[in-house]
Amino acid sequence: MAKIELPKKYKSLEVEEKWGKVWKDSGVYHYDPSASRENTYVVDTPPPTVSGSLHVGHVFSYTQTDVVVRYQRMLGKNIFYPMGWDDNGLPTERRVQGLFGIKCLPTLPYDENFKPEIVPQKKGKRIVQKEISRQNFLETCEMQTGEDEKKYEQLWRHLGLSIDWNQQYETINKHSQTVSQNSFLDLNSKGFVYSIDSPTMWDTTFQTAVAQAEVEERERQSAYHDIVIASESGEEFVISTTRPELLPACVAIVAHPDDERYQKFFGSSAITPLFKSKVPILPAEHADPEKGTGILMVCTFGDVHDLDFWKKGNVPLKQIIGRDGKLMDIAFGEGVFVSEEPSAANQVMSQLKGLYVKQARRKICELLSEVGALKGDSKPTQQFVKYYEKGDEPLEYISTRQWFIKILENKEPLLAQGRKVVWHPSHMIKRFEQWVEGLNQDWCVSRQRFFGVPFPIWYPLNGEGEPDYENPIFAKKETLPVDPLADCPPGYTSQQRNQPGGFIGDPDVMDTWATSSCTPQISSHWGIDEKRHNSLFPADLRPQAHEIIRTWAFYTITKAWMHEEKIPWENIAISGWVVNPDREKMSKSKGNTVTPEDLITQYSADALRYWASKARLGTDTIYDENVFKVGQRLSTKIFNASKFVMMQLSDDSETTKDLSWDLSSIKEPVDLVWVSRMNQLLINAKKLFSEYDYAVALSQIETSFWEFCDLYVELVKTRAYKQKESAAGLSALATLEWTLQNFLQLFAPVLPYITEEVWSWHYAEKNGEASIHTSSWPTPIELAKIEISATNNEADLIGLTKEIMNAVRGEKSKAQKNLRWPVETISVCGEKPNLEKLKLVEEDLIQSCSLKNSIEYQEGQKAEDGHFSITVTLAETND
């Protein structure tokens, strides 16, 4: 081949920029809709939450998926690798509110002149939020997420993710809304949804219902307050409670049925202090005699036990906390709010109404104290309390009308579906199973928010203007997506909105998971393009993190089953986390993350990808810039080794001799043994990659590559350089060329830039394949017969050669000589077959060790730690 000019140093930034542009223009990663399903590999890419910036954890997990995808592409698969942006939902609302200092007030009219402006953040200063209309708010959300998504795409491109950018979607766009609303209609038609007005977990800050999956428990400092309560008969007892503010909502007082202290009260009533409400004293199994004073209040609603108690139907519902988390204005003496002294009770209530829960707690303690109903001081305690995962105030149970999906009665089939999916690593299925088994609520899918997918529902209004929630009007599938607050239901006119006899639109939006649980169907255009859907669903792979198994994985499995009785994907790959050296999860809030852009600039994309690819699925990885450096070094080594091979393959400029060789030129025993080792590596690597074990594959490839550089190349370089025209020289050239191509292809999924760069020097033309990433995954080649068993694993020729070279290198190192220092004699003692093998590589050894004479062979005793006993004598002088 003709000589090519190669740069002296590897400049990763320039190379990455060059290939990034080429890949963008060439469409090398595009999906081909005409390919068969069997020959297509479909990824259900996680749509990252669009919340300002991606961090190193994203780089980590998305790279792992890309490595798998690139391998599949080289197997010849047509790849469907889309990118979604999860811009729907509360994170966006919060971000936009903070950035622009705005707040949605749905009753305001649209202001077409409104322009959002970024509000400078000042420490300790609370920003006054300007109220704007729903439409203005939504437009601001879309504008902001659009900007973020452009930045994200840029990072992903630089990282080298082989995404088909034609397959992009946003979870808030019209298409996603159509699929999501269609999903709801389909679930409704199949009887999987219902709406009900009942107590639901409610976040008072965001003023929305939340689902079980979004709830987390946090430890919180709390305190017991001892309240003295009198029974009907005037006998007093003490209740120890952490929620004294719920006293006006007290519906009963309970103790354990076997608790002898309180048995005498069962069947009678107590009178609550301050409010003078008469409440029954009842036995209840959940009362623990060991805790507190053993007797407790049942309120609306302090905890899940209170809720259970209410559901049994023996006590009234006394809602005192409003949707905004403030105590409501309750009129005692009316309805369920009984009181022996209504005017006194109302006087107390007037001091509590409008207070937030925390304020009310303090106030009521004061008031109790004044009447002598508070005993002693409060006793601090640590308590676990349920919070909305994005919220800052504890959840309350508040009675509201919500839509639910029927999960509880379908646990068994859902577990069965989960087991049909192949989990990587396999133990992660336990997370799924345990979650499903432990579920105790149906999936609440309605949210009282704005930036989300609306329900495709209206409610008829009766003559009094009261909505008929039992008979909702569902949108027609052909009209999706609909906005019930802007569009009219079938058979009505817009004049009838909010009019008696007319209709109202459902003001709620769906849980963001209700949409993201449809990501495979959003990509496949389910319900819109059946042909495309059938060729993309179920997908092959869902990559995701383990903390959202209970949400994203579970809900996606649920939807796929409810819609089509299918699994959504054949495989699920669970990535680990990136953690700090002190084992904490790296996250933005910790303020300790470096931006991925900076890291790529500093270390190169390939280096970051190398780090991500070192971690096995499901395993957490320490953030360690040293590993980036190792990746950087590997790229440089590939560059240099490739440069060396290219130099050997180039025609000799002095003789201008045209050299030609092919795989059949590989005849030298040591070359054949090397090829045999490479064959084994190819077999191992393919198996490992196919089993999603890219990290182990990489480590084997890497080890072999360094051995190639430090051992094989050193051994044959003189032969390749000085004897090009001989059969022995051509054997070396053919082996070098073939080996390097294999290494490039093996590394290509992990290091797409450096491998593409080297590929372009020579292999692109040779193989007639412009990009290494669409070249075929390498396969083992047939070997010529080797005279003796030089490939015998027990002591293959390469291994034996290594022993000699190590002995010589050790001797030179010990004598503090350079590696070119001449060797006078090498004398080898060992078993005859091994000596015979060694003779096959003697010429290469003489050259690579700078040996002045032939090797002396002696049958006899070998050393304990090898196959030979070796004596090396260095020359006196270097000449």
Added chain:
RNA sequence: GGGCGGUUAGCUCAGUUGGUUAGAGCACCUGCCUUACAAGCAGGGGGUCACAAGUUCGACUCUUGUACCGCCCACCA
């Protein structure tokens, strides 16, 4: 309280179905400008495989228990 994973060199991690003397990279030490690479090369030191018991001719590997770390879930007036 239930479940899952982990504990191997100073650090980060490999270690196949049990099989000689437990590996790698980083870090450390000693050398070497050697015409692919000093962003390199060669050599070297460093481990009671968390602990205990058991199975076995033989245990980092299998069983049981304990300790510690991490995560998931549940509960707590």
